[in-house]
Amino acid sequence: MARHPEIVKFRQPVAVPIAAAVALFGSAAAVAQVWWTTPIMLIPLALLIYGLRTGVDVSPSGIRVRSAVTTRSFAWSEVAGFITDRRRVSLKLTDGRLVRFPAVQSADLPRLLAAGKQDLAAS
Template sequence: MLTFVGGTPLALSEWWLTPILLIPVGIAVWAWRSGVDATGDGLRVRGLVGSRRFAWSEIEAFGVARRQAFAILHQGVRVPLPAVRREDLPRLIAASGSELVAEDVEEDDTED
């Protein structure tokens, strides 16, 4: 909201700057739309333009790295879970009705 109000004077100063207002609108839609829905069947991970479904049987574990929670699939693929924090993982695991594991993953930020 603050970026929309702050960008309005700039966007209205010239007609060709009006599309600047689409940036805060896009951010607001992304924040409203993204998330994770957990049901008895599995997870639905929602993004800005689409969603992906994963059955609980496809998920091997959950992990956290740099404050980002993710699901680890049997193929080793990590699926980011938007809006899910470390504190939310026990409730997410409980929704699965199985014995999935939550892991802390340490990643090296240094480049060789």
């Protein structure tokens, strides 16, 4: 599997998937006792998938925003700027839409811009 050194990845803190894995194994004890409690395992499983999958990948060619079930890519030409709200960052597109970044905080914005080799200002 080839690695792309120019891609910088922003992901959820590692505590999220670890806590989900612990909850998943803990719920297995309930399922082992009574089979109809199996749906209980869906909640920690969904949290595990969320924690492992969500994030933002930034490269000089663009930005990829990954949620638990979808992936959206944006070229830098579509980016109008960034909006910071307390600790969170949203991407403002040239058509006026806002895309909230999972796993990116205001303090990460300079690193995000450096990874994309961009000189855009935060609003």
